[in-house]
Each structure stands twice: as structure tokens, then as C-alpha cells.
Amino acid sequence: MQTPVPSDLIAKLAQAYPEHASRIVETLETPPSVSLRLNSARTLSARPFAELEDGTIPWLPAELEGYWLSERPTFALDPLWHAGAYYVQDASAMTLATIWEQLDWHTPPRLALDLCAAPGGKSTLLRDLLPKETLLVSNEILPKRCKILVENMVKWCCADQMIITQEEPQRLTALLLGACDLILVDAPCSGEGLMRRDEEARRMWSPQLIADCVTRQRAILQEAMRMLAPEGILLYATCTLNQEENDQMVQWLLDHYPCELIDLFRFAERITGAYATSYGLHLWPGIVRGEGQYLAALRLTDIVETPSEARKAKGLTRTSRQELAGLSWLSEPTSADYFTIGDRIYQLTPEAALLLATAYREHLAVATPGLEIASMRHQAKGYEPSFALLHHKLYDAIKLPSLELPLEEALRYLRGEALTTESSTERGFTTITYRGIPLGLAHSTGSRLNNLYPKPYRLRI
Numbered sequence: 001m002q003t004p005v006p007s008d009l010i011a012k013l014a015q016a017y018p019e020h021a022s023r024i025v026e027t028l029e030t031p032p033s034v035s036l037r038l039n040s041a042r043t044l045s046a047r048p049f050a051e052l053e054d055g056t057i058p059w060l061p062a063e064l065e066g067y068w069l070s071e072r073p074t075f076a077l078d079p080l081w082h083a084g085a086y087y088v089q090d091a092s093a094m095t096l097a098t099i100w101e102q103l104d105w106h107t108p109p110r111l112a113l114d115l116c117a118a119p120g121g122k123s124t125l126l127r128d129l130l131p132k133e134t135l136l137v138s139n140e141i142l143p144k145r146c147k148i149l150v151e152n153m154v155k156w157c158c159a160d161q162m163i164i165t166q167e168e169p170q171r172l173t174a175l176l177l178g179a180c181d182l183i184l185v186d187a188p189c190s191g192e193g194l195m196r197r198d199e200e201a202r203r204m205w206s207p208q209l210i211a212d213c214v215t216r217q218r219a220i221l222q223e224a225m226r227m228l229a230p231e232g233i234l235l236y237a238t239c240t241l242n243q244e245e246n247d248q249m250v251q252w253l254l255d256h257y258p259c260e261l262i263d264l265f266r267f268a269e270r271i272t273g274a275y276a277t278s279y280g281l282h283l284w285p286g287i288v289r290g291e292g293q294y295l296a297a298l299r300l301t302d303i304v305e306t307p308s309e310a311r312k313a314k315g316l317t318r319t320s321r322q323e324l325a326g327l328s329w330l331s332e333p334t335s336a337d338y339f340t341i342g343d344r345i346y347q348l349t350p351e352a353a354l355l356l357a358t359a360y361r362e363h364l365a366v367a368t369p370g371l372e373i374a375s376m377r378h379q380a381k382g383y384e385p386s387f388a389l390l391h392h393k394l395y396d397a398i399k400l401p402s403l404e405l406p407l408e409e410a411l412r413y414l415r416g417e418a419l420t421t422e423s424s425t426e427r428g429f430t431t432i433t434y435r436g437i438p439l440g441l442a443h444s445t446g447s448r449l450n451n452l453y454p455k456p457y458r459l460r461i
Contacts, residue, residue, distance in 0.1 A: 003202035027286030032197035035091040037066035041157040042085045059098045059271045079410040079434040084155030089121040092283040092290030109181035114138045118145035120152035127158040139165045159388040164368040169223035176227040177307040183224045187217045189238040193292010228300045238294045246294040247279040258302035313357035329399045345373040390438045402431040410434040414459040419449040
């Protein structure tokens with residue numbers, strides 16, 4: 001790092017956490033930790049970068065698996081990373097899974113919202129933790145970050161029971177007023193806890209930045225509280241260290257809304273070095289093996305705003321079962337419904353279809369309406385398997401030929417290059433795999449395989 005830790009920040013830390021400040025500041029001048037979380041929906045023959053494994057993350061529940069690495073490899077040169085076999089995520093950010101089972105759900109959540117979701121680490125984690133019938137809406141306002149969110153969620157096999165939007169929080173409120181059983185606000189913040197790995201966080205930091213972040217966070221939380229259902233749970237997270245954006249923000253919520261704290265103190269002992277206040281959990285670099293993270297949980301105890309009577313939205317166009325029968329690479333359709341949106345077919349539950357119809361009526365920006373089954377890129381050629389389906393259990397790989405590639409060939413494929421084979425291959429769609437994990441599709445003309453890997457996701461190194 002070229003930029004030193006700001007002196008004003010050092011002074012703030014010394015005042016707020018006199019016992020830990022010097023160690024935090026010293027750690028901010030060291031290389032960041034590296035950790036990853038495995039995708040439980042993938043069957044791997046070996047753990048990625050097992051030779052660099054440097055300890056299992058102990059605070060994850062038994063059904064999830066993550067571990068630290070002794071150094072940071074070039075993940076972009078690993079096809080399994082591109083296939084969504086694992087997610088590179090800071091161990092501190094995985095704390096969400098630690099508290100999950102003890103949130104004392106009165107009833108299973110039906111609708112969950114990740115309001116500031118990009119790049120997707122916590123959304124992929126939420127999708128693993130939530131009941132399979134829960135509909136998850138993941139939102140990101142910035143276009144470039146929203147595209148990354150879509151890619152990560154689709155590759156994590158999360159396009160089922162998931163809608164991705166690209167909207168300002170206040171515009172989502174009209175759609176979700178008083179409807180969400182769970183809302184995660186991983187708030188835009190001053191990023192003090194990421195200064196080990198983010199040079200820009202050092203350069204941009206100032207007391208004014210904190211003030212600006214507080215204003216923005218309050219605006220986001222105001223909308224979140226309006227969207228939360230009575231007895232619903234709000235999870236508030238930041239990756240910063242100061243009191244204004246953390247404990248004081250939670251106190252502001254308690255002062256202005258009918259909610260109660262969910263005590264996280266008992267979880268501190270599960271995470272070596274975590275510090276609990278009466279508001280939330282603090283994870284500090286140098287004290288915890290990870291980067292900075294703050295997490296608090298609140299339950300809404302009364303109605304914030306009564307939703308007006310919903311106007312009936314025009315329904316989506318259903319896809320006939322007869323049309324689905326012609327898609328040979330689709331395994332037996334589930335009891336969910338199928339809809340044609342534009343030139344694509346999506347699988348949607350009735351709840352998702354109703355929500356989407358309302359979203360389209362309100363002209364909200366929907367980046368991904370659900371699990372894409374098929375697309376019609378070329379009208380004359382008919383439907384082809386979607387990239388999202390390839391990463392989902394509904395995809396019937398047995399009904400399409402597949403081609404397993406070694407590392408260098410797989411990287412060529414991920415760069416978008418056409419492939420050739422020594423022997424003639426069956427004409428039509430072919431699944432491209434690496435270590436048995438699907439990467440994408442190609443279209444065989446016999447001796448040549450035309451690359452169908454999505455252009456926005458292609459490797460550029």
C-alpha cells in the first residue's frame with residue numbers, strides 16, 4: 001500500500017477502542033487474509049487450492065465449508081472459480097451464517113431482500129441458508145456491479161427462487177412495502193475494515209466521508225424499515241470500524257422505529273477475537289482472522305406503514321407444457337410454472353410471477369426475473385439451453401453430449417475461443433466441462449465447436 005492509514009482514523013480508533021487500536025492499525029499495514037467458501041451444490045473431486053489450505057473457518061455451520069489460504073492465487077486462471085464451484089469471500093463476512101440458526105424465526109421467511117447485494121457474497125450465502133421455498137430478491141443500484149451480481153448468483157445455482165433488480169431503494173418500496181420477512185442491508189460504508197486490501201479506501205477516507213455515509217445509510221434504512229413486515233428481521237452489516245456507522249446507527253434505528261435488538265452477544269465466543277456490544281458484533285483486523293465487519297440484528301415489533309390495496313397487475317405469458325416437451329435437455333419439469341418473457345423461458349413460482357408482474361407494471365428495472373430455462377437467440381434455430389440452466393439441477397446433462405477439457409483448453413474456452421477436436425463430434429449443443437463441472441455450452445459443427453460462453457463473463461487475461 002502506498003497510502004498510509006490516515007492519522008485521523010488512527011486517533012478515532014485509539015479513542016473508541018484503546019485496548020485494540022494499535023493492533024488494528026499494525027494489521028492494516030499487513031497483507032490481507034484470503035479465504036473461500038465452497039458451493040455445496042457442486043460435487044468436487046478435490047478441494048480447490050488444497051495445497052494452500054491454511055485452516056478451516058470454524059464459525060461456519062456444519063452444512064457449509066470454508067477455509068483460509070496461505071497466499072492469494074490467481075483465481076481468474078482457475079476454471080472452477082468461473083464455474084461457481086466456490087466463492088472467494090472474507091471469513092469475517094461469513095459471520096452471517098454463524099448467527100443464522102439462532103435468529104428465532106417465528107415462521108419461516110417467505111420473502112427475503114438483500115438490498116445492497118453486489119458483488120453477491122452475502123446473497124449466495126443467504127440463498128444457501130434460506131429455506132428453498134423462500135423467494136430472495138437481490139438488489140444493486142449500480143449497473144456494473146449489478147452485472148457482477150447476476151453472474152455470481154447464476155453461477156452459484158441461485159437463479160431458482162431468485163429475482164435480481166437494479167433499483168433505488170425507494171422505488172423498491174412501492175413493490176415490497178411491508179412484505180419482507182428478512183432484509184439484509186450490507187450498507188455502503190467508509191470501508192475502514194478493508195484498508196488492508198483496498199488502496200482506494202485509504203485515499204478516499206475522511207471524517208466527511210463518514211458523515212456522508214451516515215446520511216446515505218439512514219436513507220437506505222428508512223426504506224428497508226418500510227419494506228419490513230411486522231416480526232420481520234433486519235440484518236445490518238458494514239465493513240467499517242467507526243461507531244457512527246455501526247453501534248450509533250443501530251441506536252438511531254431503535255430511536256425511530258418500533259423494533260427490538262436480537263442479542264448477538266452469545267455468538268462472540270464462537271468467533272475467536274469477536275467483540276460484542278449491546279448492539280452488535282464487531283470483527284476487527286488483527287483481532288479476528290479476517291477483515292473488518294460489523295453485524296447487528298433487529299426485529300420489527302409493529303407496522304411501520306400500512307400497504308395500500310394492491311392493484312391487480314397484468315399476468316405474465318405462460319409457456320405451454322407442449323412447448324417445454326420439445327426441450328430435450330430439460331429434465332422433468334417441476335410443479336412450478338413456466339413463463340415466456342421476451343425471447344426467453346423462465347421457471348417461476350406463483351409468488352415470484354405475481355411479484356414480477358407488479359414490478360413490470362411499475363417499470364422497475366429487473367436484471368434477472370428468475371431461473372432462465374431457454375433462450376431463442378436465432379429465431380430460425382429455435383430455443384437453446386440457457387447458461388443459467390446449465391448450472392441448475394433441472395439441466396439434464398445426460399441428454400446432451402459433453403466434452404471434458406484440460407486446464408489450458410478450458411482457459412481458451414473461457415476466453416471465448418473456438419475449439420477444434422481431433423475426432424468428429426455430434427452436431428448440436430455440447431456441454432463443456434472441467435473436472436466434471438459444467439463451464440458453459442458450445443455448438444458443434446462436427447470438427448469445430450463454436451463457443452457459446454457468455455461474452456460478458458469471458459476471461460480477459
